[in-house]
Amino acid sequence: MEGKLLLTTPAKKFECQGPPALAVQAKCDPCLSSPCQNQGTCHNDPLEVYRCACSSGYKGRNCEVSLDSCSSGPCGHGGTCRSQEGENAGFMCSCPTGFEGPTCEVNTDDCVEHPCANGGVCVDGVGNYSCRCPLQYTGRACEQLVDFCSPDLNPCQHEAQCVGTPDGPRCECAPGYAGDNCSENQDDCRDHRCRHGAQCVDEVNSYSCLCAEGYSGQFCEAPPAPRSPCEGTECQNGANCVDQGSGPVCQCLPGFGGPECEKLLSVNFVDRDTYLQFTDLQNWPRANITLQVSTAEDNGILLYNGDNDHIAVELYQGHVRVSYDPGSYPSSAIYSAETINDGQFHTVELVTFDQMVNLSIDGGSPMTMDNFGKHYTLNSEAPLYVGGMPVDVNSAAFRLWQILNGTSFHGCIRNLYINNELQDFTKTRMKPGVVPGCEPCRKLYCLHGICQPRAAPGPVCHCEAGWGGLHCDQPADGPCHGHKCVHGKCVPLDALSYSCQCQDGYSGALCNQAGAPADPCGGLQCLHGHCQALATKGAHCVCDPGFSGELCEQESECRGSPVRDFHQVQRGYAICQTTRPLSWVECRGSCPGQGCCQGLRLKRRKFTFECSDGTSFAEEVEKPTKCGCGVCA
Numbered sequence: 001m002e003g004k005l006l007l008t009t010p011a012k013k014f015e016c017q018g019p020p021a022l023a024v025q026a027k028c029d030p031c032l033s034s035p036c037q038n039q040g041t042c043h044n045d046p047l048e049v050y051r052c053a054c055s056s057g058y059k060g061r062n063c064e065v066s067l068d069s070c071s072s073g074p075c076g077h078g079g080t081c082r083s084q085e086g087e088n089a090g091f092m093c094s095c096p097t098g099f100e101g102p103t104c105e106v107n108t109d110d111c112v113e114h115p116c117a118n119g120g121v122c123v124d125g126v127g128n129y130s131c132r133c134p135l136q137y138t139g140r141a142c143e144q145l146v147d148f149c150s151p152d153l154n155p156c157q158h159e160a161q162c163v164g165t166p167d168g169p170r171c172e173c174a175p176g177y178a179g180d181n182c183s184e185n186q187d188d189c190r191d192h193r194c195r196h197g198a199q200c201v202d203e204v205n206s207y208s209c210l211c212a213e214g215y216s217g218q219f220c221e222a223p224p225a226p227r228s229p230c231e232g233t234e235c236q237n238g239a240n241c242v243d244q245g246s247g248p249v250c251q252c253l254p255g256f257g258g259p260e261c262e263k264l265l266s267v268n269f270v271d272r273d274t275y276l277q278f279t280d281l282q283n284w285p286r287a288n289i290t291l292q293v294s295t296a297e298d299n300g301i302l303l304y305n306g307d308n309d310h311i312a313v314e315l316y317q318g319h320v321r322v323s324y325d326p327g328s329y330p331s332s333a334i335y336s337a338e339t340i341n342d343g344q345f346h347t348v349e350l351v352t353f354d355q356m357v358n359l360s361i362d363g364g365s366p367m368t369m370d371n372f373g374k375h376y377t378l379n380s381e382a383p384l385y386v387g388g389m390p391v392d393v394n395s396a397a398f399r400l401w402q403i404l405n406g407t408s409f410h411g412c413i414r415n416l417y418i419n420n421e422l423q424d425f426t427k428t429r430m431k432p433g434v435v436p437g438c439e440p441c442r443k444l445y446c447l448h449g450i451c452q453p454r455a456a457p458g459p460v461c462h463c464e465a466g467w468g469g470l471h472c473d474q475p476a477d478g479p480c481h482g483h484k485c486v487h488g489k490c491v492p493l494d495a496l497s498y499s500c501q502c503q504d505g506y507s508g509a510l511c512n513q514a515g516a517p518a519d520p521c522g523g524l525q526c527l528h529g530h531c532q533a534l535a536t537k538g539a540h541c542v543c544d545p546g547f548s549g550e551l552c553e554q555e556s557e558c559r560g561s562p563v564r565d566f567h568q569v570q571r572g573y574a575i576c577q578t579t580r581p582l583s584w585v586e587c588r589g590s591c592p593g594q595g596c597c598q599g600l601r602l603k604r605r606k607f608t609f610e611c612s613d614g615t616s617f618a619e620e621v622e623k624p625t626k627c628g629c630g631v632c633a
Helices: 022-028 391-399
Strands: 041-045 049-053 080-084 090-094 121-124 129-132 161-165 168-172 199-202 207-210 240-243 248-251 266-269 276-278 289-294 300-305 309-316 319-326 332-339 346-353 356-361 367-369 384-386 411-418 434-436 449-452 460-463 488-492 498-502 529-533 539-543 559-565 568-571 574-578 582-588 595-611 616-631
Touching (some): 319 356, 332 367, 582 595
Antiparallel strands (some): 041 049, 080 090, 240 248, 266 434, 276 384, 309 319, 356 367, 559 582, 595 616
């Protein structure tokens, strides 16, 4: 009230009219004048009249002094504080994602702007959110329908079919399986029909019956069959047991015999240089030998035993020859009067008695050797060879005249008896090229080859070089087939060989050498003559007397060449052949004028034929025995 008059008068004597001035009121309440700045809060203080509670960042009696408002770290949750001056002095917080408010104290509700689809429940996170989806949905916002039947999620087992439903996958099981995931194998034995105490074995969608001994059938309904007589009979070497009423009988495969087909009784020598070797000979007091032989060959070794003290049985020019050498005595030999190389089986019997050796064929009159000075027995210390023998033994026997022809046997040998004891060929050392049984090749005729038995589809012919066909009766491709002449012409020489006739400028055996002057005779091979170069170009053959042709390959004189072979005819689809070979002459050559080289003398005889289809017949065969020139037919 400076400058005014203050009257001190009792209160009841005066009163103030109207509100007092603010300055007057401040004398009584200092905070009415708002002395605190920068949003400070004023408090009356009896000692200091008033006191200011400053906001953050300020100090002083009236909060007039500014401080760093961010020094106390007012921003929470990693917010960034920035100080502010002036009228809005203080601080401001920049909040991280997910928070808001003056000091970043409020977590932002991220679910507001990210609703979950298909009934999903949103779960707020810090700066993010997640959706709790119903069973059949997936994805960040539950927007994808779950494929429970995909390969990664399919729960169905055992090839069950998976079906997707709103409630999840459903498995439609394959027959025989059950359970939510088709993992259980249904017990098919619950209603089984197995009989007679059979054990039911559960399988997938089926079952089987394990029958008691003797019972059979799908449900073991068949009672035990009567005991077969063949039970307990062990037929060997691939034989079958057959009940013939009187008891079991083993049906042996070709070549085998004995009650159980345990013995190999017949063998077929199909290749050259093969043989059998018995090494465990007994010391028999006698040497009585019987065997049956079938062949169409002229020569072949049948039996050989011993060394110096030997006995040899061989086929020589169709006859059976027996050579016997009892040690210190001169070697002797006898021959059968009969020939046995007609393709039929013949029995050869060799009997020793005292100091004699008897040879008989098919039970006929025997040929005899005697006065040996001692009784002959088989040499048990030396092997007994059948059908041939090793090269060294063969050479020694041939050198000592014990055998006359060292050819190995080709054909069949069966039923070899030594002192009335039937021999088993399985107990021999058998060289390759010897096969069991004789029957497969009895009906197959190989004119220029060897029959080779086979189990299926049957025997085949292995043909000699230059021949082919089922019966080796067809000439093979000419020798020029696949020839190696490089710069020249292939010229056949015979059925198996050829030469190369070179072009100009080439030479060599194959006309493969260039640059050298061509030899006009280099590729010209004159069979029955010599090559002569021509003055101009090329060469020609000068033939020996009796021959003609470009290569002197044709006989110009009619002559006959001896032949011994089987005669063959064809009836329908069957090939038929004589059972034994014939002898005749083959007329070849040329005749002067209009004449023909032909048979002048013919011989007619009746022969038996056997055919490839199993039939047989007899028919006369006419063959030439002398050739000459005559009028062409």
